[in-house]
Each structure stands twice: as structure tokens, then as C-alpha cells.
Amino acid sequence: MRLGGLLRNHKRHGSTRLRYNWGMDDCIFCSIANGDQDKLVWHSDKVAAFNDIHPKARVHILVVPKKHVVSLDDLDDPELAGELLLAAREVAHQGGVKGGWRIQVNTGRPAGQVVDHLHIHVLGNPGGDPAAWGIAG
Ligand code: 5GP
Numbered sequence: 750m751r752l753g754g755l756l757r758n759h760k761r762h763g764s765t766r767l768r769y770n771w772g773m774d775d776c777i778f779c780s781i782a783n784g785d786q787d788k789l790v791w792h793s794d795k796v797a798a799f800n801d802i803h804p805k806a807r808v809h810i811l812v813v814p815k816k817h818v819v820s821l822d823d824l825d826d827p828e829l830a831g832e833l834l835l836a837a838r839e840v841a842h843q844g845g846v847k848g849g850w851r852i853q854v855n856t857g858r859p860a861g862q863v864v865d866h867l868h869i870h871v872l873g874n875p876g877g878d879p880a881a882w883g884i885a886g
């Protein structure tokens with residue numbers, strides 16, 4: 750990791766967490782959301798969706814804002830909040846799980862948030878197989 754990344758990590762995990770100074774260079778979800786569109790399953794001007802790298806259900810898509818927002822605790826834009834939720838529904842339907850799907854937003858380390866870029870897990874199993882459910886995070 751470069752020195753800048755180390756310093757930012759140090760500050761993030763210290764008492765004065767820097768919420769807004771975590772730019773695209775360091776954030777994997779910023780890179781994916783604003784990178785190669787072929788890797789996205791859906792996107793709009795402000796929102797992107799892509800498959801989770803370790804799926805916990807047959808359909809496991811992550812819906813994220815294209816701009817960096819650390820977590821739901823940091824989201825202050827009601828319009829973007831609505832767009833994210835409707836995008837979650839859109840990708841669930843697109844994934845073939847209309848009528849039986851769930852969302853999960855892990856917020857903060859104690860709740861299992863590992864990637865510090867707000868993401869909605871969209872989980873579902875085409876065919877509605879109840880044995881195929883997992884919990885994300
Ligand atoms: P969290 O625990 O933060 O709510 O969830 C992070 C999710 O991001 C996990 O389900 C994990 O599998 C997924 N993930 C982590 N790194 C990558 C990555 O580089 N690409 C993709 N597509 N998903 C990732």
C-alpha cells in the first residue's frame with residue numbers, strides 16, 4: 750500500500766475518522782462503479798450495480814452510488830437514497846427474482862461492513878429455493 754493509503758487508513762481507524770477524504774484512487778467500489786461498464790449489470794448517471802465477487806445467493810448484486818459515500822450513516826441525499834432503492838428493485842427483477850428477494854445494508858464494522866463504500870446487497874434465488882439463502886457479511 751502506498752504511503753497515502755497507509756496514512757488514510759491510520760486516520761480512518763483512529764478517533765477522528767475521515768469520512769469524506771477517501772477518494773476514488775483507494776476505493777475498490779469507486780473503481781468498479783466508475784470503471785469498465787461491461788463489468789456492471791446495471792447503471793445510471795449516479796448509481797451502479799455489479800455482481801458480488803463471493804455470492805451468498807444465486808443472485809447477489811451490489812448496488813452502489815457512483816460517488817463515494819462511506820455508509821448509510823453518511824448518506825445525506827434523499828434523491829440518491831431513492832435512486833439506490835429503486836435500482837435495487839430493478840436489478841432484482843432483471844436478475845429473475847421478482848416476488849422473492851431481499852436487501853441488506855451492513856453499516857459499520859460491528860454490523861459486518863467490510864468495504865467502506867455504501868452498498869446495498871440484493872439477494873435472491875430464481876425459483877424461490879428457500880435452502881439457497883445466505884446472509885451477506
Ligand atoms: P460488506 O460486508 O461490506 O457489507 O460486503 C462487502 C461485499 O463486497 C462482500 O459481499 C464481498 O464479497 C464483496 N466484495 C469485496 N471485494 C469485492 C470486489 O473487489 N469486487 C466485487 N464484485 N465484490 C467485492
Ligand code: ZN
Nearest residue numbers: 776779817866
Ligand atoms: Zn468509494
